[in-house]
Amino acid sequence: MTASPVATTLAGLPLRTPVLLAAGTAGTLTEMADALDLSRVGAVVTKSITRLPRDGNATWRILPVDAGMLNAIGLANVGLDAFMRDYAPRASGVPTTVIGSISGFSIEDFVEVAAGMDAVESIPAVEINVSCPNVKHNTEFGSDPPLLAELVREVRRVLTRTRLFVKLSPIANGPLKLADVARAAIEPGASQPTGPNQRPGCDALCVANTMPAMAIDVETRLPRLANVTGGLSGPAIHPIAVKLVHDVYRAVARDTRTPIVGIGGVLKWHHAAEFILAGANAVQVGTGLFADPSCPISIAKGLESWVRRQGVANVGELVGRLQLST
Ligand SMILES: Cc1cc2nc3c(=O)[nH]c(=O)nc-3n(C[C@H](O)[C@H](O)[C@H](O)COP(=O)(O)O)c2cc1C
Secondary structure (H helix, E strand, O other), X not given: OOOOOOOEEEOOEEEOOOEEEOOOOOOOOOHHHHOOOHHXXXXXEOOOEOOOOEOOOOOOOEEEEOOEEEEOOOOOEOOHHHHHHHHHHHHHHOOOEEEEEEOOOOHHHHHXXXXXXXXXXXXXXXXXXXXXXXXXXXXXXXXXXXXXXXXHHHHHHHOOOOEEEEEEOOOOOHHHHXXXXXXXXXXXXXXXXXXXXXXOOOOEEEEOOXXXXXXXXXXXXXXXXXXXXXXXXXXXXXXXXHHHHHHHHHHHHHHHOOOEEEEOOOOOHHHHHHHHHHOOOEEEEOHHHHHOOOHHHHHHHHHHHHHHHOOOOOHHHHOOOOOOOO
């Protein structure tokens, strides 16, 4: 049997396709299984799990807007104990790779959830969400390089075998700033390389999350989200995210050989292909699942035809292969 042109690896983790389900858009673990054959996606990223359960923000907290959606869910989730009791034991039965998403409001929060997930053998990677715009005291980690470096060091310390991905915020404004934050995640200044890839810092960067945004009902003059502001996702943010991947790849990821996961507005295969050319090894799909729950499968199929048309054997050969005349 010939190898699939879209089979790939992310920080040494074998993935059936480079198309992953984004945190918080596919339920806590397997809720998408009714609408999508999970064995045909690269990985499922869990809902972000916090130390304590959270109800999240008041409704309305999801809105369709032109070219995307706004959400202010506020990290509603079952909390670590319920995750470990009710979901973790089922992770080994999920027919694809499971990546555990973690969020928190202090270093201790992240460390405790990371230690819990590290004990689950069928979760080979965790993604720390330092970029949720809908809660207080979370994006600070994604916009303060020394603080992020400390967080990465502390989380690394409790991970015995699990890969560490860091999901960056698009509001670490401008290419230099985001590259600085990315560098802090990759090179946190720990003395000992650790983890499955023997790196001191994270194993992959996830670029990026929703863009802080808001919508107003012009008749009532009220904000349309109860939280007033939310995070914009979907097609509207895709070109912004492509540029962020391009910037981070060229400024810091390429030379340190740190894989990137491109996130933002992937609805069709060519959106995924753009991310790959800009420097991403894999992509995540969030808002696309709301429009067409099976789109990760058509995206992977479209990528497969594209890889063949490009005359290469595997999608990995196209990572970062944007042609620049300069
Ligand atoms: C309803 C909703 C809930 C989300 N919850 C989370 C979450 O818990 N953790 C997280 O890291 N990102 C969360 N996100 C952000 C997505 O994972 C993704 O980064 C973002 O939506 C951009 O990708 P997209 O344009 O493909 O949707 C959420 C997004 C939406 C729309």
